Amino acid sequence: MLRVRVLVFSLAFSLMLGTFLSCGRSLQQIKRTPVVAIPGEWSGGEVLSEPVRSDWWTTFNDTGLNRVINRVLERNQDLQAAGARLEAAEAETVVAGAAERPKLDLGFNMGRRRQNFVGFPIPGSEGRVLKRTFTNAGLSLDIGWEPDLWNRIKAGKLAAKANRQGREADLTAVRLSLAAQATKTWLLAIEGWGQVKLARSSLDSYKLSSQRIQARFERGLRSSLDLRFALTEVKRAEALLEQRLEQADRTLRQLQILMADYPDGSYPIGNKLPKITEQIPAGLPSELLFRRPDLLAAEQDLLAADARIVEAKAQLRPSFSLTSPIGTSSNQLQTILSNELFIWSLLGNALQPIFNRGRLEAGVMRNQAVAEEAVARYQNSVLQAFNEVESALAAESVIMRREEALKEATRYSKGTLKLAEQRYRSGLTDITTLLSAQRTALDSESQLLSVSRLRVENRVNLYLALGGSF
Numbered sequence: 464m465l466r467v468r469v470l471v472f473s474l475a476f477s478l479m480l481g482t483f484l485s486c487g488r489s490l491q492q493i494k495r496t497p498v499v500a501i502p503g504e505w506s507g508g509e510v511l512s513e514p515v516r517s518d519w520w521t522t523f524n525d526t527g528l529n530r531v532i533n534r535v536l537e538r539n540q541d542l543q544a545a546g547a548r549l550e551a552a553e554a555e556t557v558v559a560g561a562a563e564r565p566k567l568d569l570g571f572n573m574g575r576r577r578q579n580f581v582g583f584p585i586p587g588s589e590g591r592v593l594k595r596t597f598t599n600a601g602l603s604l605d606i607g608w609e610p611d612l613w614n615r616i617k618a619g620k621l622a623a624k625a626n627r628q629g630r631e632a633d634l635t636a637v638r639l640s641l642a643a644q645a646t647k648t649w650l651l652a653i654e655g656w657g658q659v660k661l662a663r664s665s666l667d668s669y670k671l672s673s674q675r676i677q678a679r680f681e682r683g684l685r686s687s688l689d690l691r692f693a694l695t696e697v698k699r700a701e702a703l704l705e706q707r708l709e710q711a712d713r714t715l716r717q718l719q720i721l722m723a724d725y726p727d728g729s730y731p732i733g734n735k736l737p738k739i740t741e742q743i744p745a746g747l748p749s750e751l752l753f754r755r756p757d758l759l760a761a762e763q764d765l766l767a768a769d770a771r772i773v774e775a776k777a778q779l780r781p782s783f784s785l786t787s788p789i790g791t792s793s794n795q796l797q798t799i800l801s802n803e804l805f806i807w808s809l810l811g812n813a814l815q816p817i818f819n820r821g822r823l824e825a826g827v828m829r830n831q832a833v834a835e836e837a838v839a840r841y842q843n844s845v846l847q848a849f850n851e852v853e854s855a856l857a858a859e860s861v862i863m864r865r866e867e868a869l870k871e872a873t874r875y876s877k878g879t880l881k882l883a884e885q886r887y888r889s890g891l892t893d894i895t896t897l898l899s900a901q902r903t904a905l906d907s908e909s910q911l912l913s914v915s916r917l918r919v920e921n922r923v924n925l926y927l928a929l930g931g932s933f
Contacts, residue, residue, distance in 0.1 A: 501748050501849075505856055519926040520646055523737035523919070528649050531722065535645045536638060538723035545630070545637040552627040556620070568605040574598070615777030622770035629763030636756035641721070643927040647920055648718045652732045654916040655711030658909060662707045665905045666700040672884075672897070673697050689894040696898055736915050739922055748849065755848055755930030761841040768834035775827040851928035855921055862918045869911040876904040 520532050536542060577596045673693035679685040716726035883900035886892040
């Protein structure tokens with residue numbers, strides 16, 4: 464019973480003294496004034512005030528794309544690594560918070576030794592060595608606590624919490640980035656195989672034209688120059704087809720890597736690019752700071768850096784600690800809990816850095832420099848975020864006009880090619896005009912396919928710039 468009373472008294476005294484010393488001191492945060500002036504509305508285009516959906520890719524109504532992104536978010540290694548970093552940050556938060564509470568260490572030790580008595584003239588022991596075995600056992604309970612007089616522990620806890628929230632925002636940013644990357648790769652794959660189909664159709668057209676020209680050449684109706692021009696375009700079309708095949712195959716394998724699949728190039732791809740059916744839900748510029756996960760992560764990193772400054776400054780001041788070891792020691796195990804052998808003490812100590820103060824001051828300067836770096840990084844991230852949204856908004860109408868112009872150009876080039884083929888067969892024009900019309904038609908269709916993909920990709924860039932809802 465005496466042991467229990469002493470233990471309770473020691474612990475209560477430590478807690479009351481530490482609470483008395485550390486009460487009344489609040490953690491003062493360093494105030495940062497942002498230098499970025501935020502406008503009231505976007506200048507790149509008119510937008511709605513509706514929030515962006517977290518599953519924004521479903522607005523394209525592409526089941527194949529939905530399946531790809533779900534697979535990426537389930538299996539991608541970068542996402543798993545970000546999740547592991549978040550788990551590590553959560554553990555650091557627990558470790559930092561544990562310093563606020565008293566530390567209890569329960570110890571048990573037991574030793575056994577044998578001592579030989581050599582050279583002692585003990586009657587009756589001539590010719591042999593006398594031996595004796597000693598056994599000693601001890602039980603101890605150490606109580607220790609450091610009152611947080613200068614908010615060093617609070618600052619470390621705040622820094623760990625900010626780091627955890629930053630890694631949580633990083634995880635969201637990785638998910639958003641992977642979804643956008645998978646969508647862009649999916650669009651490139653569709654365009655790539657569309658370009659393959661277009662190149663193969665163009666090759667068939669060149670082959671048909673060269674066969675007709677060769678037949679007329681054999682009848683003496685066309686010159687060898689026309690035949691050589693036609694055969695040259697056939698070989699150029701074959702080379703273009705191989706190039707398109709290589710590009711489409713490489714894109715498809717990259718998509719498989721994102722899904723953590725073996726890149727054998729055999730994944731099924733859609734035939735048409737998804738359509739844009741919704742208006743731009745961009746919201747207000749001020750909302751971007753609270754929506755984009757990378758900005759939230761940068762802000763938390765800045766908060767953690769400021770807390771580290773407070774923590775480093777606190778190390779320049781005296782530190783106090785309270786310890787209370789309690790225990791027993793006996794050479795007999797059955798008496799280790801005896802009241803007669805019970806010992807305890809209550810100790811307090813204070814430490815003031817003297818000879819290592821220069822090192823601690825350098826640590827403060829280093830943390831201040833890290834914080835200034837975090838400020839600059841955050842301000843730059845904000846500007847880059849605004850620029851990405853504004854650029855995507857401005858590009859929306861530009862790409863749309865390009866697409867409409869290329870649709871008209873494709874329609875005209877197809878009509879021109881049809882007319883050139885008729886006039887060449889009638890002998891009213893030469894081979895160069897026909898081949899030029901064929902190349903123009905192919906180029907127009909190829910550019911239209913690329914711009915159609917760019918328009919959808921720009922919408923993906925806008926979703927990525929806005930950060931989605933989470």
